[in-house]
Amino acid sequence: MSEAVPTMLRGNELDDFGNPQACRQGFIPMARVELADMVKFESLAAFFNKYGKRGEAGAPVAAKQ
Numbered sequence: 001m002s003e004a005v006p007t008m009l010r011g012n013e014l015d016d017f018g019n020p021q022a023c024r025q026g027f028i029p030m031a032r033v034e035l036a037d038m039v040k041f042e043s044l045a046a047f048f049n050k051y052g053k054r055g056e057a058g059a060p061v062a063a064k065q
Contacts, residue, residue: 013021015032023029041047 015021017032021029038044038047
């Protein structure tokens with residue numbers, strides 16, 4: 001039988017905006033995406049691209065034919 005893992009976030013700790021750093025039972029914690037994070041990208045498509053720019057380290061490159 002599996003056991004629940006205790007949370008590492010405490011409900012009495014607050015983030016920089018004064019919000020609790022824990023969530024209610026049945027919810028999942030998610031990172032807050034701010035405008036300052038999004039404007040670092042040249043487009044919304046680039047923001048959502050998980051591989052980065054084509055040809056950069058870690059990004060997939062098309063095979064030569």
